[in-house]
Amino acid sequence: MLKGYVPPYNATVVQKLLDKGAVLMGKTNLDEFAMGSGSTDGVFGPVKNPWSYSKQYREKRKQKAHGENEDSNWLITGGSSGGSAAAVAAFTCFAALGSDTGGSTRNPAAHCGVVGFKPSYGLVSRHGLIPLVNSMDVPGILTRCVDDAAIVLGMLAGHDPKDSTTIQDPVKPFTLPTFADVNKLCIGIPKEYLAPELSSEVRSFWSKAANLFESEGAKVIEVSLPHTSYSIVCYHVLCTSEVASNMARFDGLEYGHRCDINVSTEAMYAATRREGFNDVVRGRILSGNFFLLKENYENYFIKAQKVRRLIANDFVNVFNSGVDVLLTPTTLSEAVPYLEFIKEDNRTRSAQDDIFTQAVNMAGLPAVSVPVALSNQGLPIGLQFIGRAFCDQQLLKIAKWFEKQVQFPVIQLQELMDDCSSDFEIEKLSSVSLKQ
Amino acid sequence: MAALVVRLSCLGKRWVLACIDGGSRHGRGAAIGLTSRRKRGQSSVAQQPLIAVQKSRKGEREWAAVVGLEIHAQISSNSKLFSGSQVHFAAPPNSLVSFFDASLPGTLPVLNRRCVEAAVMTGLALNCRINKKSLFDRKHYFYADLPAGYQITQQRLPIAVNGCLAYSVSVGKKPSQVSTRTVRIKQIQLEQDSGKSLHDEPRSQTLIDLNRAGVGLLEVVLEPDMSCGEEAASAVRELQLILQALGTSQANMAEGQLRVDANISVHHPGEPLGVRTEVKNLNSARFLAKAIDFEIKRQIHELENGRKILNETRSFDDKLGCTMPMRDKEGKQDYRFMPEPNLPPLLLYDTASLPPGADPQQVINIDWIRERLPELPGKTREKLIQQYGMLPEHSFTLLNEVGLLEFFQNVIKETRAEPKKVTSWVLNIFLGFLKQQNLAVNESPVTPSALAELLNLLDRKAISSSAARQVFEELWRSKGKTPSQIVSEKKLELMQDQEALERVCHTVMEGHPQVVMDMKRGNPRAINKLIGLVRKATLSRADPTVIKEILERKLSS
Numbered sequence: 001m002l003k004g005y006v007p008p009y010n011a012t013v014v015q016k017l018l019d020k021g022a023v024l025m026g027k028t029n030l031d032e033f034a035m036g037s038g039s040t041d042g043v044f045g046p047v048k049n050p051w052s053y054s055k056q057y058r059e060k061r062k063q064k065a066h067g068e069n070e071d072s073n074w075l076i077t078g079g080s081s082g083g084s085a086a087a088v089a090a091f092t093c094f095a096a097l098g099s100d101t102g103g104s105t106r107n108p109a110a111h112c113g114v115v116g117f118k119p120s121y122g123l124v125s126r127h128g129l130i131p132l133v134n135s136m137d138v139p140g141i142l143t144r145c146v147d148d149a150a151i152v153l154g155m156l157a158g159h160d161p162k163d164s165t166t167i168q169d170p171v172k173p174f175t176l177p178t179f180a181d182v183n184k185l186c187i188g189i190p191k192e193y194l195a196p197e198l199s200s201e202v203r204s205f206w207s208k209a210a211n212l213f214e215s216e217g218a219k220v221i222e223v224s225l226p227h228t229s230y231s232i233v234c235y236h237v238l239c240t241s242e243v244a245s246n247m248a249r250f251d252g253l254e255y256g257h258r259c260d261i262n263v264s265t266e267a268m269y270a271a272t273r274r275e276g277f278n279d280v281v282r283g284r285i286l287s288g289n290f291f292l293l294k295e296n297y298e299n300y301f302i303k304a305q306k307v308r309r310l311i312a313n314d315f316v317n318v319f320n321s322g323v324d325v326l327l328t329p330t331t332l333s334e335a336v337p338y339l340e341f342i343k344e345d346n347r348t349r350s351a352q353d354d355i356f357t358q359a360v361n362m363a364g365l366p367a368v369s370v371p372v373a374l375s376n377q378g379l380p381i382g383l384q385f386i387g388r389a390f391c392d393q394q395l396l397k398i399a400k401w402f403e404k405q406v407q408f409p410v411i412q413l414q415e416l417m418d419d420c421s422s423d424f425e426i427e428k429l430s431s432v433s434l435k436q
Numbered sequence: 437m438a439a440l441v442v443r444l445s446c447l448g449k450r451w452v453l454a455c456i457d458g459g460s461r462h463g464r465g466a467a468i469g470l471t472s473r474r475k476r477g478q479s480s481v482a483q484q485p486l487i488a489v490q491k492s493r494k495g496e497r498e499w500a501a502v503v504g505l506e507i508h509a510q511i512s513s514n515s516k517l518f519s520g521s522q523v524h525f526a527a528p529p530n531s532l533v534s535f536f537d538a539s540l541p542g543t544l545p546v547l548n549r550r551c552v553e554a555a556v557m558t559g560l561a562l563n564c565r566i567n568k569k570s571l572f573d574r575k576h577y578f579y580a581d582l583p584a585g586y587q588i589t590q591q592r593l594p595i596a597v598n599g600c601l602a603y604s605v606s607v608g609k610k611p612s613q614v615s616t617r618t619v620r621i622k623q624i625q626l627e628q629d630s631g632k633s634l635h636d637e638p639r640s641q642t643l644i645d646l647n648r649a650g651v652g653l654l655e656v657v658l659e660p661d662m663s664c665g666e667e668a669a670s671a672v673r674e675l676q677l678i679l680q681a682l683g684t685s686q687a688n689m690a691e692g693q694l695r696v697d698a699n700i701s702v703h704h705p706g707e708p709l710g711v712r713t714e715v716k717n718l719n720s721a722r723f724l725a726k727a728i729d730f731e732i733k734r735q736i737h738e739l740e741n742g743r744k745i746l747n748e749t750r751s752f753d754d755k756l757g758c759t760m761p762m763r764d765k766e767g768k769q770d771y772r773f774m775p776e777p778n779l780p781p782l783l784l785y786d787t788a789s790l791p792p793g794a795d796p797q798q799v800i801n802i803d804w805i806r807e808r809l810p811e812l813p814g815k816t817r818e819k820l821i822q823q824y825g826m827l828p829e830h831s832f833t834l835l836n837e838v839g840l841l842e843f844f845q846n847v848i849k850e851t852r853a854e855p856k857k858v859t860s861w862v863l864n865i866f867l868g869f870l871k872q873q874n875l876a877v878n879e880s881p882v883t884p885s886a887l888a889e890l891l892n893l894l895d896r897k898a899i900s901s902s903a904a905r906q907v908f909e910e911l912w913r914s915k916g917k918t919p920s921q922i923v924s925e926k927k928l929e930l931m932q933d934q935e936a937l938e939r940v941c942h943t944v945m946e947g948h949p950q951v952v953m954d955m956k957r958g959n960p961r962a963i964n965k966l967i968g969l970v971r972k973a974t975l976s977r978a979d980p981t982v983i984k985e986i987l988e989r990k991l992s993s
Contacts, residue, residue, distance in 0.1 A: 002541070009535055011542060128542040134777035163544050164779055168798075245574055245774055248585025249539040253644070265580050265642065292576070292772035301774070 001250050001257050001276030003043065011128020012160050013097060013139045020155050025093045028083030033247075034099050034132045035280045036346050037107055037353035039082025040338065043278075047082040049075040049112060049335050050090040055412035056378035075335040075379070078111035078353070080104040081140060085112040088142045089411060095152050098140040101132045102235060102350070103330075103357025105140025106369035110330035110382030113371040113411060115399075117141040117149040120390045121364030122167045124153075125160030133242040134165075136361040146370065146400040150176045153392065167390070174393055179401040183217025188323035192228035193356060199333035201375050206329050209372065209383055212405055213327070223323060225314040230307050231359045232351050237291050237304035238362075243281075244288025250276060280346045312363040319388050325398055326386040328356050330369040334379035356384060366392040368399045371408040380408070500705045501732040502712075503668050503698055504660030507675060508653045509685040510629065510693040511554045517628055517652035518545035518588065525691050529645040537650040539583035544778050549800070551652040552595070554684035555626050556784065556805050558654055559596030561678050561812055562621050566802050568784050570595040572626075572776040577769060580644050581631035589655075591773050594625035595782065601658070602814065603674035604832060605667055611829045619671050620659040629653050648692075654685065660699060660709075664732065665725030672696055672724060677813040677835055689720050698728050701745070702735045710735070711745040715752055715759055727752035731759050816841070824848075824855035833863055839877030840867070846884035853891040861891060865905070869912055882911050890919040900979055903928040931978045937970075940978075941986045944969045955991060963987060 010018065018024065031041045040046040051057050052074035077086050081098025085108035088096050098105040100118040109116020117140065124139050131137055139156070143149045154173030160166045189210055194203075214220045252258030252272035259271035277285070291300040318326070331353060341349065360367045366389070369382040385402070387395030515522055521534040536543040559566050571593040574586040599621035607615045631649035633642050656675065662668050676694060679685040687694040696719075701712035715731055718724045730752075735745050750759040785791070787803040811819075817831035826834075834841045844862050851858060866887065870880060890911070894904045903923070910922045923929055931937050944966060945952050951969075954962035963984065970983045 007540065007542070009540075126542075127544050130541040131778075162546060164546055165544075165777075241774060242777065244772075245576060245586060248576055248578070249541070249583060251578070251585065253580060254538045254583055255540065266578070269578055289772060292774055294770050294772075297773070 001273075002255075003257055003276075005256050007128075009128065011139075012125035012162060013156050014128065016155055017152075025087070028081075028087050028096060028098075030083050030098075031080035031104075031280070031346075032278050033130070033243075033281050034080040034101060034104055035243075035284060035350075036079045037103070037350045038076045038338075038341050038346075039079035039108065040076060040342060041278060041280050041346055042083075046338060047077045047079075047086055048338075049077040049082075050086050050413065051075060051111075051113065051335065051379055051411060053413060054378065055414055056374055056409070058378075060376070060378040073337045073339060076111070076338050076341050078108035078331065078335060080108075081142070082108040082112075084140075084142050085109050085114055085116065088112070088114045088144060090413065094143065095148055096142045098142055099129060099132070099137055100140035100361065101137045101358075102239070102354040102361055105142060106330050106357050106367060106382075106384060107353060109142055109369040110371070110384075111335040111380065113380030113382070113408065115141075115143050115146055115149050115371070115403075116330075116369040116382070117143075117153065117396070118360065118367045119153060119157065119392055120366040121361075122165055123157045123171070123366075123390065123392060125156075125158075125163040125166050127160055127162040131242075131246045133239045133361075134246065135242065136239070136364075138361075146368070146396055146403050147176060149368070150174065150393075150396050150400075153396070157392070176393070176397055176400050179397045182213065182401060185213065185218040185398065186322050186324050187213050187218055187220045188223040188318055188326045189220065190225045190228070190318075190326060190328060191222050192225050193328045195332070195355060197332050197352065197355075198329060202329045202331070202333060202381055205372050205381055206327070206383060209327060209402070209406075212402075220327075221323070223318045223321070223326070225311075225318065225359070227307065227310045227314050228359060231311050231362060232355065234304045234307040234311065235354070235358045235362060236287075236351070237300050238308065240284045240288035241291045241301055241304075242288070243284045244286075244292060247277070247281065247285050252276070283347065308362050311359055315359075315363045315365060315386075324388075325395060328384045328386065330356060330382045330384040332356075334375040334377060334381055360386055363389075365389055366395050368395060370399050370403050370406075372406050374409060497704050499702050499736050501663050501700065501702045501735075502660045502709055503662040503664065503700050503728055503732075504712075505658040505662070505668060505671070505699070506697045507656045507658065507672065508629075508695045508697075509558075509656065509675075509679055509687055511551050511652035511654055512683060512685050512693075513548060513550040513554065513652060515548060515550075516650040517548050517551050517626065519543075519650055520546075521650070523651050524647070525693075527647055529643075530647060532647045533649070537583065537646055539585075545588060545776070547779060547782070548652060551626060552782065552784075552800055553805060554652070554682075555595045555624060555654055556800065556802055557682050557809060558656070558679065558684050559599065559624050560802070560806050560809060561682055562596075562599035562601055562624070562656070564596035564599030564621060564624060566596050566784060567593060568786075568789070568802075569593065570782045570784075572779045572782070574774045574776050576772045576774070579630070579633075580642055581633045581646075581649065583631070583646065583649060587628050587630065588776050588779070589627035590625035592775070594623040595784075596624040597622070599624070601671060601675060601678075603667075603670045605670050612827065614829055614832065617662075617667060617670075619661040619667075622657040622659050624657075625655050627653050627655055660701075665728035668696075668698060668728050669721060669725040673721065673836060674813065681810055681812055681816070683810065692719065695719055696724055698724075698731075700728060700731045700735065702732060702739065710739070711747050713745060713747065713759075714749045716749055716762065718752060720754075723752055723754045726754075726757065727759060730757065734759065824859060826856070826859045830859055830863055833867070837867065837877060843877050843880075843884050847888045847891070850885055850888035851891045851895070853895040857895070858891060861887065865908060869908075881913075881915055882908070886911055886919060893919055893923065897930060897979060898932075899923055899928050899930055900977075903930070903977075927975075927977070929977060931974055937974070937978055937982065938986055938990075940973050941966075941970055941983065941990060944973060945987070945990060952991070955987075 029039065029042050029044050029047050031039050032043060081104045084096035084098040087093050089112040100106065105118055106116040119138055121138055126137055129137060129139055141149050141152045143152065157171035159168050159170055210220050250256060250273065251269050257272060257276040259268060259275050261267050261271045290296060365386055367384055367386045369384050371380050371382045373381055375381050385395055385399050513523055519534040519536040521532045521537055524532060536545065556566055570590055572588055573591040575589050575591065576586040578585055600618045601621055602616055602618045604614045604616050607613045629648050629651040631644055631646040633644055635642050658671060662671060676687040679687040685693055695717055698715045698718060699712050700715060701710040703710040713731065715727055718727055738745060749762045751762050752759050784800050784802055787801060790799065790801055813835050817835060820826055820831045820834065821828060834844055847858055847862065848855060890904060890907055893899050894901060906928060907919050907922045911919060951962050951965055966987055967980055967983045971978055971980065
């Protein structure tokens with residue numbers, strides 16, 4: 001739909017970075033209109049996870065596969081902001097921006113072994129972010145370490161007059177202090193997040209992380225978010241409804257793709273939208289319009305809004321009971337091969353993969369995925385921290401401490417790098433961050 | 437004050453509807469007869485539907501018509517409701533379109549403070565309750581002049597509700613027979629205007645101009661308390677005056693700043709309301725009443741011929757003078773209303789609830805606005821009546837004619853003549869001339885200063901009133917001449933020389949001894965004949981009252 005469209009203005013977040021001297025390397029690939037959890041449904045084709053080519057993964061594969069074409073079984077990045085995660089993971093840039101509506105920044109961050117940060121809703125301006133679900137979208141930040149994410153957040157956060165949903169207060173850039181009071185911390189482990197589909201490896205790392213905090217003197221307790229099981233369905237109703245509304249502007253009249261049909265305005269609209277949108281987008285528009293019909297509105301949309309309130313209140317109650325931060329998995333497992341991923345359709349995959357991340361968007365809370373360790377297959381596994389609303393700094397402080405403890409290994413892309421002359425050693429790259 | 441009128445009139449209305457039922461037993465037209473015989477003083481208490489009771493065919497029962505209005509007024513502001521692009525009439529096409537107006541992806545609405553203030557002012561002037569919290573919604577439909585595919589409006593919780601509007605209609609042939617009606621205001625909401633589409637039939641294309649897309653509108657919904665075209669037109673006219681007095685909208689129908697949709701149905705009194713049709717986009721005051729009355733007659737005609745009324749949307753063809761169904765409005769539209777997620781609830785405060793330390797730029801205080809409301813037309817008319825002793829119907833005419841009040845006030849400023857004289861001259865002679873030549877006040881060849889000077893001459897008794905009329909006619913015809921110039925050119929001055937006048941009287945009396953004899957005998961017509969003769973002798977340059985006085989004095993001496 002937006003093929004060839006060059007926006008005549010910069011998003012606030014982009015402009016802020018440019019104003020501070022950032023250099024724009026390029027625009028990254030994603031699922032079309034940010035709908036998806038694999039970054040496989042974009043017009044430019046699917047995104048390949050750099051870890052597919054890493055030494056760590058390849059070595060493990062050699063033990064298993066025989067006579068397989070090297071490139072045929074590459075892995076997905078997760079999504080929908082997979083291109084941005086891949087760019088950061090492959091050392092193309094220091095930081096990348098994505099969007100996060102149901103986990104679209106945190107999910108690929110976990111699969112690509114980078115830090116994926118979702119700010120509190122209202123902290124960072126959405127002006128210029130093509131909306132998916134206006135009440136849940138935020139710009140996401142992808143970096144190789146937590147300090148970098150904090151630097152970027154410091155530049156982006158704060159009131160924007162062009163976005164009426166941003167908080168009024170200005171925000172000053174900040175540096176993360178070293179977190180010393182781990183023993184005063186209270187970590188919550190939501191019991192409903194122990195899903196049966198959760199891979200044993202992820203479960204094990206989750207458990208180890210909890211133990212790590214406990215061993216440092218923090219209080220680690222089990223908590224309950226009782227309405228968790230309704231959140232996928234609730235999210236789908238609200239998401240598709242907003243999508244149907246937000247996509248109504250794409251008619252080919254003012255900008256973007258326009259079909260060749262001239263018979264009537266309506267015929268032109270219909271053909272343009274059929275040609276310009278993929279199946280996933282069209283499916284969501286149709287569902288959303290169904291939920292918004294007068295006869296369905298009360299039973300679906302209003303109901304979903306009420307359930308959303310319940311879900312948000314679950315978090316409020318937990319934080320009010322003394323919990324500082326929640327610790328959960330980010331994804332069900334490590335990244336899967338593309339060929340396996342596409343065996344199920346987009347909608348099914350989204351429903352499965354968003355399970356740990358989308359309740360956070362419904363509650364508008366800040367969350368961050370931090371890479372923890374490599375799986376048995378040599379692929380990254382990440383864990384998620386969820387903080388109180390507008391306590392983003394506090395959240396990042398804790399994440400930074402955790403990151404230091406786990407010492408996640410640097411991706412070894414030596415084989416690819418051998419093609420180009422390189423005077424620097426790979427090991428040093430991990431410390432080449434924004435912070436001097 | 438207006439609230440009080442509402443209560444009285446509601447009572448009156450219920451009573452009168454019962455009266456019509458009773459009246460129908462007396463035969464057709466009886467109810468109408470009853471109402472028009474009422475004295476003016478009473479008619480403002482009991483509201484009677486004016487042409488509510490339609491004459492119907494042989495033996496059929498009476499019909500009552502019910503008219504509700506949805507009025508869209510463009511807010512007079514520098515920029516649009518949710519974006520910073522300018523608001524201007526007749527600018528080059530697509531020259532006032534911001535990224536948001538063109539619905540470019542990623543753009544977000546930002547509420548315009550002036551538009552909110554305009555809505556609050558209008559709500560207060562119409563006696564509404566201002567909702568301290570109101571919400572914005574999206575109303576979805578696909579049309580080329582609606583770039584986003586939805587309009588941002590206030591469907592769930594508008595900014596103002598439950599007000600009333602008082603207006604006046606004439607209830608008889610005499611101008612003094614006016615009655616005050618009120619119509620309830622259901623709500624006032626803020627919403628976006630759409631762009632304009634111009635259909636180019638020969639080339640089968642449609643041209644879209646988005647200059648108007650996103651301009652702020654106040655939608656004022658009038659409950660179906662009206663019963664005919666004239667009532668609707670009067671209500672709209674009064675609303676126009678109020679909006680213009682407030683400055684919240686220029687409300688010029690010709691420039692599209694005020695657009696009216698009418699909801700019309702008919703029923704037999706005592707029975708439930710009939711199926712209603714909507715007549716859209718009535719863009720001129722003249723056609724408003726015509727269209728509504730036509731539609732009422734059409735519906736009655738259909739029903740009397742055994743047909744049904746379809747719940748449809750119609751437009752008015754002013755050339756043919758009839759309403760026609762609109763092409764593409766078959767079936768009911770489902771607008772899929774949804775809350776506007778990019779705009780938080782709109783919170784307004786009053787002095788009591790204002791948060792301490794609030795930035796005045798960021799909050800709106802309803803009390804502050806109420807204290808600074810400009811004078812409303814009702815008050816202006818009241819003041820005119822009190823200050824100048826004019827009749828109520830005069831005050832209505834002065835305000836109803838565009839520019840006439842200002843003209844009147846300018847004349848008053850510059851003349852020593854009595855206000856009643858000024859009123860009479862402005863409303864009868866001046867307005868008469870304007871109407872005859874179909875001119876607006878601002879097209880008048882006579883300026884307020886000129887009229888003021890003329891009235892001064894009259895007041896000083898430098899000229900007679902018939903001479904004054906002649907001068908006025910001349911002023912109208914030839915520009916640039918002052919009244920004094922015309923008076924001296926045409927030698928219209930009244931004789932100031934008392935002695936000379938006495939000599940003429942004496943001469944006339946001597947020349948008509950028979951008439952003098954009649955006068956002495958007490959014949960009242962005799963003196964008039966003498967006056968006439970003296971006037972003729974002086975070429976109408978003598979004041980008849982002075983002549984009379986001289987003659988009488990001479991007679992008695």
